[in-house]
Amino acid sequence: MTGPPDHESNSPSLEGRETQTGRLPGDRYVRIVHHASGEFRRQGGRYVATEEIDRPLDWGGRARSAIRRVLIGRRLSTEAEAEERVSKKTGLAILASDNISSSAYATEEAMRVLALAGAGALALTMPVALAVVAVLGIVILSESRVIRAYPGGGGSYIVAKENLGVIPGLIAASALLIDYVLTVAVSTAAGVAALSSFAPALHEDRVVWALLLIALLTVGNLRGIREAGLLFALPTYAYMLALFALIAVGLWRVLSGDVPTAVLPTASLESQGVTVLSTLLVLRAFASGAVGLTGSEAVANGVPSFKPPESRNAAITLVVMGSCFAALFLGVTFLATSIGIQPDHSEVETVNSMLTRSIVGSGTPFYYFVQVTTAVILLLAANTGFSGFPRLASILAHDRFLPRQFSFRGDRLAFSTGIVALAVMAAIVLVAFGGSVTNLIPLYTIGVFLAFTLSQTGLVRRWWKLRNPGWRASMAINTLGGTVTGVVLVVVAVTKFALGAWMVLLLLPALVLVLSAINRHYNAIADALTLPDLSVPIPVPGAPVVIVPIARLDRAAVKAIGYARSISPRVRAVHISYDPEGAAAFRARWERWVTQVPLDVIESPYRSLVPPLLRYIDRVAEREGQQITVVLSEFVPRNWWEFVLHSQTALRVKASLLFRANTVVVDVPIHFEDIIRDLAADEASKVGPAH
Amino acid sequence: MQIRRMLVAISGAVIDPDVVSLAATIARPTKAEIRIVHVIEVPWNLALDAVLETALERGEALLSAAAKVAQSTGVKVEIELLQAREAAAAIVDTARERRSDLIILGMPYRRRLGKVYIGRTVQSVYTRARCAVLAYRQEEPS
Secondary structure, three states: OOOOOOOOOOOOOOEEEEEEOOOOOOOOEEEEEEOOOOOEEEEOOEEEEOHHHHOOOOHHHHHHHHHHHHHHOOOOOHHHOOOOOEOHHHHHHHHHHHHHHHHHOHHHHHHHHHHHHOHHHHHHHHHHHHHHHHHHHHHHHHHHHHHHHOOOOOOHHHHHHHHHOHHHHHHHHHHHHHHHHHHHHHHHHHHHHHHHHHOOHHHHOHHHHHHHHHHHHHHHHHHOHHHOHHHHHHHHHHHHHHHHHHHHHHHHHHHOOOOOOOOOOOOEHHHHOOOOOOHHHHHHHHHHHHHHHOOOOHHHHOHHHEOOOHHHHHHHHHHHHHHHHHHHHHHHHHHHHHHOOOOEOOOOOOHHHHHHHHHHOOOOHHHHHHHHHHHHHHHHHHHHHHHHHHHHHHHHHHOOOOOHHHHOOOOOOOOHHHHHHHHHHHHHHHHHOOOOHHHHHHHHHHHHHHHHHHHHHHHHHHHHHHOOOOHHHHHHHHHHHHHHHHHHHHHHHHHOHHHHHHHHHHHHHHHHHHHHHHHHHHHHHHHHHOOOOOOOOOOOOOOOEEEEEOOOOOHHHHHHHHHHHHHOOOEEEEEEEOOHHHHHHHHHHHHHHOOOOOEEEEEOOOOOOHHHHHHHHHHHHHHHOOOEEEEEEEEEOOOHHHHHHOOOHHHHHHHHHOOOOOEEEEEEEEEHHHHHHHHHHHHHHHHOOOO | OOOOEEEEEOOOOOOHHHHHHHHHHHHHHHOOEEEEEEEEEOOOOOOOOOOOHHHHHHHHHHHHHHHHHHHHOOOOEEEEEEEEOOHHHHHHHHHHHOOOOEEEEEEOOOEEOOEEOOOHHHHHHHHHOOOEEEEEEOOOOO
């Protein structure tokens, strides 16, 4: 609603002004009658809709609303959106949970590949882990430059789009969208795996449990749990505490010569045959271990949510995050290889679980503590997808690359469409891959490295163009970052191509094409609808040509004809009849009753209704050469289920006319209540005024 | 005296909530109707029905807050926003037209020249109203 009501004109308004004469001549006063004071409040020359407006009136709506309130919570107004800033401690917990949680499965995924070449090849896990950590170091160094260049939050999409162009930007965005979906799928699957390690009964229905976790996250995010700092901080720190303690105990035992006996899996990989240890296999192990780098872009994306000085706090958090991940990953890998842990082929128990059991024993409270905190942090890591995907989708929708619905905020200010879309896609992926982390991993890392490579390349170009102080060092860092991530990208793509990476490589260009097509559509519409300037006077067309299809001469028809005559003198009624007798009878009744409106009767011997009517409208429009207004009468029953008892011809005609150019369709509904009122009025007029 | 209809005039003073609560207390036993009004005084250099955006906004906010106070005590109220040259005349005329039995107004504690000062609206309503009038004076700030 725009502007205050204009009480001086005759135009409809929410506000009425009645001038009252006082007792004395000078005591006139004006009563301002606000017809919707509880529903709209006045503010700064405009009306503001209150929460009252959204309160449903019927019981069905009230029930739906009550369920929504219980699940999602009370509606929040846009004004309530507080700009919540996070400290380094909370920031680490919220933004780094994805990256740090990767230490729960990165070692295992690298080992799983190496184990194909026999137990002896597992000794290579540590060098592979060191290589992954070296790449992580370079990525973090490069990401710190992103923070410096984009203090307002530099997602790979924005960086690539600004510096390399729209298509690279869209490639980065598509890669990230795919990756966020996979983050949710992988993390929930890994979370269930952590739980099924000590409760093997869960393994059987792991897909169902993972789907339940996704549902839980969806509801939580629709409620807006993004701001719940404590909710994130506790599990992240609990997980870090658990693993660091485990590593400390493990290292002490290994270094003091009291090497624990390895807990062996029920289904060892060796029983599946031995492959030759080739460079390709080592590279594949590296590509699998590189999954630990996912999530490191979250800090650079979330710079504005830090307390000032934002860039510095974000950079410190980034370094702390990288150090924590590196320490956990290397610690777990070192212990796993020193003790001689082997991955479980059946995926019932995780490497981390076996490692914990080996060091502290099965069934100890500490073992459960490690497993539960692992499951919880993986759940939170899945939540990174829930905060990243909707935000990126909203930016893309804002830039007209995704449907506008993705940019709308829901009841709790969360991007509901993005959240639901992500949940649905992650659920589909999870079901399609049977909830197996190992099957999902090959698809996972490509998107991240593609986005990294593009944003690093974008930054190299940016430094070259701007050449501000320190540009050489920044450019060198980003060149190194871009090259390394590019090489990792190629390694991941080649080594995992046959294992499923081909799906991502196929999906990426398809997604880019879809995004571009959506953009072309929106741009074409915007070009066509935009006014060149606002000085063009609003055209005042002449009286419209009105056609009123009439099925029967009843109250509904009377209302429709009455309305048609109120908007134009050029009205024509049309009746479709299935037989000559019916046609003649209708005309006779019409001529006895309506003399002011001409009638065309069309006989339809093939009993079709809509096609002859549409053709009739076509021909009249051709002859008149102007816009046609079709006035339809429609009976609206009292209850929704009564709809099936009526033919709904008006609905069919409306649907047919919806896509017809240059046609205005006016629906004149007649409600059951209207009929009752009319009947009462008729009765009253028959009785006549009392004398 | 049986009070069936009451008119409560609020001006945006700090004692408005107290005045509304008092009205609700009086109304509850007899289930009397309460109508809360706020009058925007229009300067003589403007038309009587001029749209005074800021004053309208304030008036609506005051009435809405007053209605909430009444509702919190379990009493239903009607609210009315008026525009007049002089608030007292509009209050008195509205009370007459709505056949109110009692007008309740608030009087913030003010002193002028060493004496407790009664505002011109209260004085004028007292002298002109035909129904009963109750002015609730704020207690002296300690």
